[in-house]
Amino acid sequence: MRMAEKVLVTGGGGYIGSHCVLELIEAGYKPVVVDNFSNAVRGDVPESIRRIEKLLDTSIEFHELDLLDQPGLEKLFKKHSFIAVMHFAGLKAVGESVEQPLRYYRVNLTASMNLLEVMQAHKVHNLVFSSSATVYGDPQHLPIDEKHPVGGCTNPYGQSKYFIEEMISDHCKAEKDWNAVLLRYFNPIGAHSSGLIGEDPQGIPNNLLPYVAQVAIGRRKCLSVFGNDYDTLDGTGVRDYIHVVDLAKGHIAAVKKLKDNCGCKVYNLGTGTGYSVLQMVKAMEKASGREIAYKVAPRRGGDIASCYADPRLAEKELGWKAEFNLERMCEDLWRWQSMNPTGFSKDTAS
Numbered sequence: 001m002r003m004a005e006k007v008l009v010t011g012g013g014g015y016i017g018s019h020c021v022l023e024l025i026e027a028g029y030k031p032v033v034v035d036n037f038s039n040a041v042r043g044d045v046p047e048s049i050r051r052i053e054k055l056l057d058t059s060i061e062f063h064e065l066d067l068l069d070q071p072g073l074e075k076l077f078k079k080h081s082f083i084a085v086m087h088f089a090g091l092k093a094v095g096e097s098v099e100q101p102l103r104y105y106r107v108n109l110t111a112s113m114n115l116l117e118v119m120q121a122h123k124v125h126n127l128v129f130s131s132s133a134t135v136y137g138d139p140q141h142l143p144i145d146e147k148h149p150v151g152g153c154t155n156p157y158g159q160s161k162y163f164i165e166e167m168i169s170d171h172c173k174a175e176k177d178w179n180a181v182l183l184r185y186f187n188p189i190g191a192h193s194s195g196l197i198g199e200d201p202q203g204i205p206n207n208l209l210p211y212v213a214q215v216a217i218g219r220r221k222c223l224s225v226f227g228n229d230y231d232t233l234d235g236t237g238v239r240d241y242i243h244v245v246d247l248a249k250g251h252i253a254a255v256k257k258l259k260d261n262c263g264c265k266v267y268n269l270g271t272g273t274g275y276s277v278l279q280m281v282k283a284m285e286k287a288s289g290r291e292i293a294y295k296v297a298p299r300r301g302g303d304i305a306s307c308y309a310d311p312r313l314a315e316k317e318l319g320w321k322a323e324f325n326l327e328r329m330c331e332d333l334w335r336w337q338s339m340n341p342t343g344f345s346k347d348t349a350s
Contacts, residue, residue, distance in 0.1 A: 004030035007255065008082045008124075010067060010115065011089030013046025014039045015199040016130065016188055019248040020086060021060065022052050022197070027252045032080055035089070036066040039202060047344035051196040067111035070118065077122040084126035084255055087115060090160070093206045094134070094302055097157035108160035109167075116171055126258040127180040128251055131165055133240075133268070133307060134158030135184060142274075143310035146184075146266050155302040165266070172264035179262050181254040186240035186270035186309050188247045190329035191336035198336030199244075200343030209241070212281060213337040216288040223292060225277050227299035232306055236277035240270040240308035243324035243332070253318040270309025271322040280330075287330035288338075 007024055011017045012033030018040075024031045033049055040046035045062045053060055065072050067089050090108045091097070097104040119127065136144050137152030153159040165182050172178045189209040191198030205211040214220045228235040250269045257265065275283070281292050315321045324332075 004028060005083040006030045006032055006080055008076075008080070008085045009033050010085065010087045011035055011039070011130075012062075012086075013037065013048055014088060016185075016244060016247060017086075017088040018046070018048035018052065018197050019192060019244045020088070020251045021049065022056070022192060023245070023248040023252050024255075025052070025056055025058060025060075029255070032061045032063070032076075032082070034063045034065040034067075034076065036064065038091070041200065041344040048197045048200075055194055055196055067114050068107065070114045073114055073118045074121075077118050077124065082124050084128065084258055085115065085119060085124060086128045086130070086251060086255075087112065088130040090130075092157060094155045094157050095206060095300065097155050097160070098302055101156040104156045104160050105163075109163055112164045112167060116167065120171075120175070125175070125178045126255075127168065127178075128254045128258070129164065129168055129180060129182045131182045131184045132158060132161045133184050133186045133270070133309065135162040135165060136307070138304050139307055142306060143272055143308050144268065145310040146268055146313055154304065169264045178264075179258045180264045181257055181262070182264070182266045183250060183254060184266065184268050185247060186242055186268070186307070188244045189241045190243040190245065190324070190332040192245060193332055193335070195332075195335040195339040198333065198340065200340070200345075208239075208277060208280060209284070209333060212284045212292055213288075213333055215292050215294075216284060216290045216334070217337050217341050219341065221293065223281065223294040224297040225294050226297050226303060228296045229299075230305035232276055234276050234278050237303060238274040238276045238306040238308065240272065240274050241280070241326065241329060242269060242271050242322050243329045245332075246322040246324055250314065250318065250320045253314075253320040257318055265317070267314040267318060268309040268311050269314060269320075269322075270311050272309055272311050274306055274308035275326060283326050283330045284334070287327070287334040
């Protein structure tokens, strides 16, 4: 039997990273996970990884490592020969990025530069990068395809993703033997159907769905709906929500694409359908069988009215398409939330 191909997963203890680790193993790869616990529950190993080991009856190599520690990264690349890297690690809260722009630029850009330099030094030339639809800024047309202008970002988080995309793209132009797939996510929600791993925001959730789920479970009193005067069907913001397992499968398709020596490619990962905040609240009420209290609050800075993907390019070139519908996303999210009322941690403190 051939040796399983090793893929380095940075930020593999986090929400999307951990779901990708699971899919990598299922697809026959051997993930090596690094994380600095900035968004994962602390332990010897992130709890998400421990649970995947249990679920799949396997062991996963994990290193506590911050990508700002370039010598530590060097050591890891000396020890392993990776066929590819999946890069998730980074700070990711839109609101926080507006308040702490320098921190977002320093951490996200330096981490990515260190990673690219170490990859280059060790001749690992295949990268899948976790980017975001925030690089599109305020949509000039809908649905958003990959040709939509980028860089007019409404916050430093999105801007940092855009700069990293540019860095990778420039590097691929200079180094012809490099391949990179830049995946622009829309709004990942839901959880693995086992209910063992899911999104576990540290502190107050920045994203809508985890907040809604915490209201449903009784951890939070009331949802604030930021703005009900947008130019949308019910006045609340419209987004393209995608099941995190569909998203993870898109990453497996991307790793396969790298093997074609594809150069630098960009794909949207979304469903192509937008739902409003109030539609999402209703869908979660249905999944949970509970009423979800909400109040209307002023708009948030940096928010836009509508944003949804044209996902056809990924279907055409990666052979990937989102399979799970809204009902399934909410069912899976509710299973995770009800099995883990306080997320990965045992205590009940919020």
